[in-house]
Amino acid sequence: MSPGLVALCLLLMQTGVSGFDIELDSEFIKDFVSSFLFSKATNQKHEDITQRAILNTTLQACRALALAGGKDFSFPPQPFTAESVAAACQASKSSKRFHQTIKLIQRKNRLVDSSHASDPEYHFDNEKFAEGRRVITEGLAIVKASNKEMNFEAAREKLGEISHPLQDFYSHSNWVEMENTLPNTNLIRSGTSIGNIAALSRATCRNCDGDDCTNNILEDILLEKILTSGYFSLSKSKPDGKCSHGGFFDRSKKVEPKGGINKDKMKSEHGHLHMAAANMAVAATSELLEDIRGAAGDKTFLQMMGISSKALCFVIDTTGSMSDDIATVRTVTSSLINSKVGTEDEPSVYILVPFSDPGFGPLMRTTDPNIFKNAINSLSAAGGGDAPELSLSGLQLALTGAPPNSEIFLFTDAAAKDSHLKSTVTALIERTKTVVNFMITGGLGFRRRRQIGDNQQQQQQSRLATSDAQLYRDLAQTSGGQSIEVTKSELPEAVSIVTESSSSSLVTLLQAARSPGKAENFTFTVDESVKNLTVYITGSSVTFTLISPSGVSQQSTDTTGALITASQTVGNFKNLKLKTEVGLWEVKMVSTNPYTLKVVGESSIDFLFDFLEASRGPFGGLEVIDNRPRAGVNGSLLLTVTGSTSATVTEVILVESSGSGNVNGSVRAVGGGDFLVQFNRVPSEEFVVLVKGQNSDGSSRSSGTFQRQSSSSIQASTVTVTVADTNRVLAPGETFSVPFSVETSGAGGTFTIRATNDRGFTSTFPSSLVLDTGGSANGTVNLTAPVTTTSGTDVTLTIEAESPGGADTNYLVMRLTVLKTVTDFTEPLCELLSLQSNCTEDCSLSSWKLSVQVTDGANGTGIDRVSLRQGNGTMNTSLAAGNENVTLVSYTASCCSPDVELLVVDGVGNVGSCSYSVRQTPTNSSQTPTNSSQAPPQTPTAAPVGSLSTKAVQSFLLCLGITILGLNLPFEMGIN
Template sequence: MASILGISLLALVLPGPGVAFVPIGGGTSTHVSITGSALLQKVTETCRAVAEAAGHEFSPTGPSPEELVQACLGPTATGDVSGAKFQSALHEIYTQNGLVDRDFVNSAPHHFNSEAFLEGRGLIMEGMVAIKANIREENFKAARETLGRVLHTLQDFYSHSNWVELGYSEPYINLIRPDLPIENLADVNTATCSNCASGTCSNQILQSIMQKKKLTSGYMGIFSSSKPEGKCSHGGAADLTSTTVPRGGIHKDERNPHNAAFHDAAVSLATEASLQLLEDIRLATGDRDFLRMMGIARSSVVAFVIDTTGSMRDDIEEARSVVYEIINSKKGTQDEPSEYILVPFNDPHFGPMIRTTDPERMKTEISKLRANGGGDEPEMCLSGLQLALTGAPSSSHIYVFTDAIAKDIALKDTIIALIRSTKSTVSFFMTAAKRRRRRSVRAASFGDYKDLAVASGGQAIQVSKAELPQATDVILDTSTSALVTVFQQVRSTGSEETFSFILDESLKNITIYITGASIAFTLTNPNGLQQKFDEPRGRLGTIQTVGNLRRFRLRSNHQPGTWQLYTRTSQPYTVIVTGQSTITFIYDFVENFTGPHPGYAVLSGRPQAGQPATLMLSVLGRKGPSSVTVTDVGLLIPSSRDGVSNSTMTDMGNGDILVTVDKVPEGEFVVALTGTNQMSKNEFQRQSTTKMSISKLNIQAIVDSSVEPGKPFNVPFSVMTRGGGGSHLLSARNDRNYKMTFPERINLSTGKYTKATLTITPPANTESGTDVTLTIDVKTSSGVDSNYIVLRLSVVTKITDFVQPQCEVVNVFADDCPEDQSQCGHFQWELSANLTDGNGTGIERISLRQGAGILSHSSLTAPNIEAHYNASCCSQIVEFVAVDKVGNVGKCYHSIEDSDASPAVTLSLPLWLCLLVSIFVARP
């Protein structure tokens, strides 16, 4: 199948026939729409099951991501709920799905081309193992990326093989069941296709293949026209084998008159197969973690990086107090954090990273922190921050507490790369320790923290230890749901200036942060009302001054329209305006790629200098994209008085926009957006938080599989420059401190890619499901220009246990159930079953999936587990699942409504041999 970047309706750009597996061409069915349809259906099913289990109604008010998330979160979602995290998760999956066509364009197994069925199934199985292991370790981003690639390969089977032509109306379940064989394959010497001179024959499959139900797929030749004698071709202009007899092709990527029925069937089966794979993952991981993988969570993640050296006693106490206040004040509300992260650091140690969804555990962990050691040395602050950036979800808010400069300042470029890659915001709370001497460590200073805060759109707050409790109100402001940035400006020198920005009626809890020393300001609303910096309580709001921070919280009844902020100072300063709103946007810088199935790929690093920048952007509103209209998107330099750069926009529909900026700013820029709220007809504006800049360097890399513990893994990559050639500096770091080897210099020629290889070796005892974030940086010898790429690797232990847990129903007693259902509530029925995992890894979890009764079981450590189910005769169906320790799923199903069994039935009776088909045992 062809690729598409994570924009679900990119295929609507150009006119043309209906297309299912091609990215650009005019159809409404694409890889992304197939994937999106399956994901939304499975998420909806899961949300409904979670809601029913919790005893509340699941009734979305509409089909948009925002409305689905609102309904899924249930009664706690009483405030503003943003669908941004869910939409971002979908886009990550779509993006990786599309990249299979760029990164593995000539790989037959990735597309089930050239009869590579065993190898293709192997990729699917390896991916499913990695996904389940990643979710188990809460590495959801790695799981999403692998899921996108696996779904592409699975979907390609139905378009590229003859499964549809053979008349099968159900997906080939064996592709996701390693315990079932892939059989009846046409061997390399068996002819499979007749000649089709026109290339548009309705069915080229030989009758002998049809009669014997032999499985085959088309051969694809991108660089060669050769193929085994008598074999089918993939077909199409990019397939050089399509002109070799037998000519033509059997792919069903496009819907044309000669293959319309086959094409439609392939789309249907690809969608159903995707649902089966998603259901297997859902059952293996559980509803809660499946939804977390999909980015459906109440609110933001709260992440703390805390210096624990001796002088930090007061700071640790304040961080502890803030965590307790967040937990106690936001519990049960939409603003309750969905996850807590804590990373302590000292000297020379840092970590471990502690992640939990349990607020009580977070209280316990932060209460364990003690200030000790450290002396007057700088600390490992950036190492701790690196752990938080790689462990927290994208677009997280991370808060750093320290009173010392960074000893590990060499990590600064890596931290900036991770900030830009994750779009996370980092705020520093910096207090001065009187007893510490600041030593020169590669010219490190508190200014480095300010640079990182500015790059991320966060705050760099310098206060005394006594003032710290007042400054931490910023954490309470930002650890909330649906947080958006309306406006931001950075000035490196003092100035007298008036800023204008738009506040719309959807915004709540609007806060203006002005960070800098000796600054005077006046805020004016659209009606001309004013409030000055020396009025703590005025007509527009309240002003809190602490250290170098002024926090201006506007009144809840703010006037929508254009506001003005006049500033006067001789010192550097920043201005940031934030609020809560469901109107927001997500974006990625992208580059197009060519090939048989062209598309767009997300840039991991900085956009290239000397050419237009392209963005894929999605806008979200309270009732979905139809509730907002975008009028302008551009790039803005927050440190400059220049306006927003001009751009051209192509509306893809459904809130998705392709944006091209011909003249990219030279300095650091953000994405600025204005539009109209269709519900109120008022104008709004939003900005991205993360600063980006251009580079003449470009890095590309491909990760094609998971990494085995204890074994070296090669990561090939390529570097190109549009600037001067010659020797360039290369560095690489990973967040697990795994051993790596790579060239420290690389010679580049202008306009040509130079290949290199990095080798990483995880320890043999690495836990399966661990993810590794790898950052590769390239710099010019002078250090003037640089670029980076961020890769995520999954460490997965090879497994040999593919046997699903087995279920044997040994006894059913339903004799008391009356035929008159109006009386069913007064009677009970029971079922007993034995569950085993054979010679596998052992059953880890047993859970009820259908039925309103009570399920209990004996110890999971026993080789034979006894399960017992008791329910009202009104609830006549039971289904429970058993999951083993590597994610294999078995099901046990029984219905007393369909059963003619006697009160006590065991599998020793012939009747139960017949009923086995309907009772179990690992139904797909």
């Protein structure tokens, strides 16, 4: 194949089948081929394969949306990064969320090697082809159902899990050895043939010739296209005559026929085909993503991928005394939405959770700002008798329904009646790293109370009011939010924080809380990327002095000055706009009362982090933990810088929230913007993560120094809660069991157990477990989803364990999916009813029209959506008279747009597409008609319905497949 053709094929991998209308120059092709062929010269892991496929498919979705909106689209230079893809998608402020999505999918992919190490179907080992395909297709149904309900976190987790076996198929089977040039599409299709699978009694391999395993698969197996895969065993056993997986951990490779056939690494037994398996795995993962994209639609797919701005989430008390507060929220909401629509900060999703007593919810979630406005406008304040309300129940629902790293605003004038949920809400805040702001009006503890003449009772109520306020302050501090306490008349002024916090690129430079208050000096660094520098202070009788990098100072008593460009004081809240100056700032705080200090700004540079611990799987290594790290012992975290490809981390510090001490970490770059940080001790006190580094984009060392801090606080623990890996899928009406284990490295005793879920599903669990010192105990949560639960509903189960006396707690947060049994695996069908045209040479003066009947078969789930995949005409759909299972589609377009492709999705996400075209019959140039009325007749054509993902991938692989066995694109699939 010529270099030019190689370049064209590789370009098609990035641009898709419609990429020919992009104007290219020779330098672009030269750079593209160079970066694509030589940027990956070493082994590549599952994570790399997954990321390449995600970046490619995300660009396709962004391009399709741009072109549909009449906008130009340019592909970023190779190699693609999360930052460059987000920028190409006109969503630079989403790069952190995009990074976070990719990391989650990669992590769930990687975890399969430890959580399913002994399950051959998760790796297509031991010729478990039907079982492996079932893992993929059942998981794919969950992804599609979750996306339909906008439960994107559940969809991401399952996508990561099923992409692992899909990728393993090409490394562990002989698909590549059989010289196949396309992925096995039927791996993501139920009820189809995967291929001719070797019988258990049929030999498939011979001994390797010493260390040379290149020819150990039997010739008749390859010639007859018999599908086999290597057997993997930690003991020396396998069926007679069968191939082994091979590699370090597989002991069956010592049993004849000796050797292995895996292509996991370049040095594996079949490492000579390592790069071919890599290309095939990328193509197969892209095919999977295209199928998910087709089922969801481009906008929903991009939301699932994190190419979206921040969510706008309100949790609102709707009891009688809240009418003024609700009116204020209406005004703020309308103003905020109107100012953000059409901008990069337009919220990607709007969430509303009302609460009162005795009810709360339901959660309303929409991407339509007008629907959200109507929902806010329809709220009415009514009811209530006693003061406390179910505020934490509403907040729990919002925390599980909002995307991670969201910001939630809770409006109330009452205490929490469900204060027992504090630890659950704290766990969800830590797990989701969500910021919660409390907007509190009217004086806690006294609304709607009867007049009490007894002075002693009145004093007791005052003390209760103080404790009620402290609960909200504690939760705000843990999340990195504010607890703003104002009168009802002051609320309109205070909610300005909602508008300011709606920026998608808001970062935290410094955050501290002191209770009791004390005089203390704080410093923070402002880099060149920071704009709109703002300081938030909550507390009463707080004074401060600001000192800029140039040495200029300003007192809190100065309402005007060189540093503060605007200030606002309302209730216990101060909002200061600072003149943005690069360098080291200082804030001197003085107060004997509790206070919080937070410094934020807008910047593209931020970070993600997860704590790690030794894997409990058979292969060792480190794994991300989903709960609190272990207290008082050494620890590690994985940190990713987002928004910059040139930033380097120099310091990572665990800063104790009380200000009593810091723990410095040892930082090591591990590539791809990731840094491994190790600490000799994880504080037992609550702490935050402080990151300092250098960004080489700065014009000088000073301007290149940056500082960022985690918003939410972390609390370590000596208690650990773990759960065995389970299917995590509930059938409506059936009881689902979740076995869990509680372990302590400290003192034993009776530990309190709490298990809550955000859907209110019926559950049973042990209220306590007895642990010996340094011991463990087991329990089970039984959860039942109502029969009427919608398929695709997710339920967040939080299991907590509290040590005797309540001094220490830890938790586990699980996301489960409710799914009805899927029986429809057939793609929808299109039937052409008519295609008419009056097209002439002058296409602008003529048009054509199409009529199509779309059905999902007698046993199908019905047509859910018909959309245009290609075409600039007008499409309308309607149900056929007397038959709701038939959808009629009409399409009209100018003859200048002669092609159309309809995308058809049924009720469970099966995707098909049908293409039609009206083209002019070719004529000899010497016989060109003299006027349009003499133009030759048109020849309409139609293509049958087909799989969207298959067509897209096969179109570019028909070209690429010629050399797919020779491209030097290695990868490392995994050890099993």
